[in-house]
Each structure stands twice: as structure tokens, then as C-alpha cells.
Amino acid sequence: DTAVSQTPKYLVTQMGNDKSIKCEQNLGHDTMYWYKQDSKKFLKIMFSYNNKELIINETVPNRFSPKSPDKAHLNLHINSLELGDSAVYFCASSSRVADNEQFFGPGTRLTVL
Amino acid sequence: GQQLNQSPQSMFIQEGEDVSMNCTSSSIFNTWLWYKQDPGEGPVLLIALYKAGELTSNGRLTAQFGITRKDSFLNISASIPSDVGIYFCAGFTDNYGQNFVFGPGTRLSVLP
Numbered sequence: 001d002t003a004v005s006q007t008p009k010y011l012v013t014q015m016g017n018d019k020s021i022k023c024e025q026n027l028g029h030d031t032m033y034w035y036k037q038d039s040k041k042f043l044k045i046m047f048s049y050n051n052k053e054l055i056i057n058e059t060v061p062n063r064f065s066p067k068s069p070d071k072a073h074l075n076l077h078i079n080s081l082e083l084g085d086s087a088v089y090f091c092a093s094s095s096r097v098a099d100n101e102q103f104f105g106p107g108t109r110l111t112v113l
Numbered sequence: 114g115q116q117l118n119q120s121p122q123s124m125f126i127q128e129g130e131d132v133s134m135n136c137t138s139s140s141i142f143n144t145w146l147w148y149k150q151d152p153g154e155g156p157v158l159l160i161a162l163y164k165a166g167e168l169t170s171n172g173r174l175t176a177q178f179g180i181t182r183k184d185s186f187l188n189i190s191a192s193i194p195s196d197v198g199i200y201f202c203a204g205f206t207d208n209y210g211q212n213f214v215f216g217p218g219t220r221l222s223v224l225p
Contacts (some may be wrong), residue, residue, distance in 0.1 A: 004155075028153070039220050040217075041199055041217070042215075042217055042218075043156070043201065043215040043218075044215075045213070045214075077125075086187075090155050092155075092158070098201075100144045100146060100161070100205045100213065101146065101158055102146075102158070102160050103158065104148075104155030104156045104157070105155050106153075106154055106155050107153075107155050
């Protein structure tokens with residue numbers, strides 16, 4: 001059983017398009033996260049949701065909008081994609097806000113042409 | 114903002130050798146985590162440390178939470194080819210997952 005899953009695994013799109021990445025966790029966790037990993041492998045937190053409520057919103061362009069329909073899902077919608085958005089995006093989850101042990105999904109490699 | 118430094122940035126070792134890497138910061142952290150990332154995969158949690166001075170093992174891996182709470186190290190004994198990957202440390206300043214940062218990673222290559 002996949003604990004944290006993301007779709008799609010790969011996403012290639014043109015600049016200016018709007019795209020979404022989906023994330024689901026079947027661990028019963030309360031908190032979910034989105035990270036961006038650049039070409040140098042730096043992992044940077046973007047957003048964190050606890051029970052569908054936003055608790056972390058780092059300095060991210062407002063073209064990025066997370067949506068959490070329920071606590072098992074955290075989707076990332078990106079408007080007007082730019083070349084600099086090309087990266088690997090990871091979803092993660094943890095069991096409660098007080099538990100720092102995050103479990104990561106396999107990543108979505110986004111390439112903007 | 115908070116930053117973590119990891120050293121070395123990369124290392125090449127022979128299979129069977131022991132490996133040591135560390136993570137340092139000018140800030141105090143309450144929790145240290147060590148993750149490993151294989152190519153094309155997401156990071157996988159190896160060891161979590163919650164108390165200054167704590168020494169924890171997971172198989173051939175041993176990690177310690179520094180007494181000053183500003184550093185942590187990870188040792189791998191008798192390295193094998195599947196140890197190849199990027200090792201990340203992560204530091205948390207509170208228990209609520211709201212203030213944390215990942216280090217830049219140490220790339221490990223194991224030569225047969």
C-alpha cells in the first residue's frame with residue numbers, strides 16, 4: 001500500500017499554462033506539506049495544512065494555491081507557469097502537528113518549457 | 114532565517130568503510146531528523162532525535178543529537194552500495210511542525 005502518493009509523476013507543460021498536482025495519504029495523518037526541490041536538491045517547504053487548515057505559507061508566489069478538500073488530500077494548483085517553476089515537488093504528511101516525523105511522497109517532476 | 118549546514122557536501126568511499134557526516138547550525142533545535150533520498154524517490158526518514166545528547170541507532174546507522182542542540186551527526190558503518198544517495202538533516206525548533214528547515218544534503222557515493 002502506498003502511504004503518500006502523488007500524481008502525476010512527471011508533468012511537462014508550456015509556460016503560461018495552469019496545472020495541478022494531487023497528493024493523497026492513507027496514513028490517517030492530520031498534517032500535510034508541499035515542498036519544492038530545485039536542481040541543486042535543496043528542499044524548501046512551501047505550505048503546510050493541518051486538518052484542512054493552512055498553518056504554514058512560506059514566501060511562495062500567489063500563483064501557487066494549495067487546496068485541501070479533506071485531511072487525506074492536499075492538492076497544489078499552479079497558475080501561469082514560469083520556467084523557474086521547473087523542479088520536483090514533494091508532498092509529505094505527519095501524524096499530528098506535534099509530530100515532526102514527515103513521510104514523503106515519490107515526487108512530481110515538473111518541467112516548464 | 115534559520116539555516117543548516119551539512120558537511121561534507123559529497124563523499125566517495127569504498128564499500129565496507131564507515132561514514133560520518135554532520136549537520137550544524139547557529140540556532141538551537143529541539144528535534145533533529147535524518148533522511149535519505151534515493152535517485153528519483155522522495156526522502157525517507159532514517160532516524161529521529163528528540164533529546165540533547167540522545168544517541169540512536171537504526172541498523173548500521175547511528176545518529177546523535179548534539180549537547181549544544183546546534184548540531185547532529187550521522188554515522189554509517191560498513192557501507193554497502195545501496196547506501197548511495199543524498200542524506201538530509203532537518204531541524205525543528207518547536208513541537209508543532211511550524212518552524213523547521215532542511216539542510217542542503219550530503220551526497221554519498223560508494224565504490225565497489
